[in-house]
Amino acid sequence: MAACPAGADREALREAAITAYLPVARRIARRYGSPDRSREDLQQVACLGLVKAVxxxxxxxxxAFLSYAVPTIDGELKRYLRDFSWQVHVPRRLQDKHRLVRLAQEELNRSGHTDGGTxxxxxxxxxxxxxxVRLALRADQARNPLSVDEQRGTGKGFTLAETVGGDDPRLELVTDLVALKTLVAELPARERAILKLYFVDSLTQRQVADIVGIxxxxxxxxxxxxxxxxxxxLLGG
Incomplete structure (x- = not known):
């Protein structure tokens, strides 16, 4: 293929080389012990790595070709797993350990430990x-998070979304309240007292006047x- 000029013959040789080594790419993809639902994605990534290697x-x-192709395919898979398969950011070091833990669990399953071993x-x-190991097992939750629509509870009577708190609309007022407190402190004592009586204690202007003496x-x-x-x-005017 390398000796051929660009053209139909070269393309035919390229396609034959890719087809011949597809089983190698798929076998490398299977090393990563991925859940069934993403195994096809991993195989596609491995095939892309094979095309790049060719x-x-x-x-x-x-x-030898394999001595170049295998690390190329392996590198594509590692980049994919690092960048796209985690729903929550997990450090690279922990991702690598997670992969080893998953492979160990598969081996333990094959040897009779149906729960993946201790x-x-x-x-x-x-x-x-x-x-x-415990951190790597916990990291699996970042890769396969629960659906917020999953039914929870003994009788499956509510969803996970119903147990998640929402944003408190009053949080938007915090900055204003802090600024307002500082500004109120700059007012004369009589004005501060009038503001409190009127807005906090909810008195009428007549009642405030009687108390303040004006x-x-x-x-x-x-x-x-x-x-x-x-x-x-508050408005910077």
Whole structure:
């Protein structure tokens, strides 16, 4: 293929090379112990890696094709698993350990451990620290998260979404309330007292006037002045 000029003959040889090594690509994809629903995706990624290996291989370097193709395919699979198969970001180091743990679980399943073996069983097979084995098992939840529509509870009477809290609309007011508190502290003591009596204690202007010892009209003017000051401070006017 490398010796052929561009044209139909070269394309035919390229297609024959890809077809011949497809079983190798699929076998490499199976190493990753992926759930059944994504196994087809992994095989497609492996085939893409094979195509890249065929197109980029240089026989003039003196290396056998498989010695170049296998790491190329393997690299494509690792990049795919790192970048696309995790719903939540998981560090690369933990992703690599997760893959080893999954392979160990498959081996334990084949040897009769239908539950995938214990943490200690996996540790013995992989040599990974038990704490890291537990982290890798927990990381599997980031790869296969539960659906929020899944029925939960003893009688399956509600969905997971119904147990998840929502945003508190009052959170949007927090910044304004902090700024308002600072501005109110800049007002004279009498204006602060009037604001409290009127807005917090819900008294009428007449009742506020009687308590403070000024006229109702004066209370009204002080409220207007205080509100204007606070509005300018909040809006930057």
């Amino acid at each position: 197109d980029r291989y240089d026989p003039g370097l003196g290396h 943490v200690r069983d996996i540790q013995r097979l992989t040599g990974i620290d038990e704490q890291d 006229s109702q009209m004066h209370v009204s003017r002080l409220l207007d002045r205080s509100r204007a000051f606070l509005r300018r401070g």
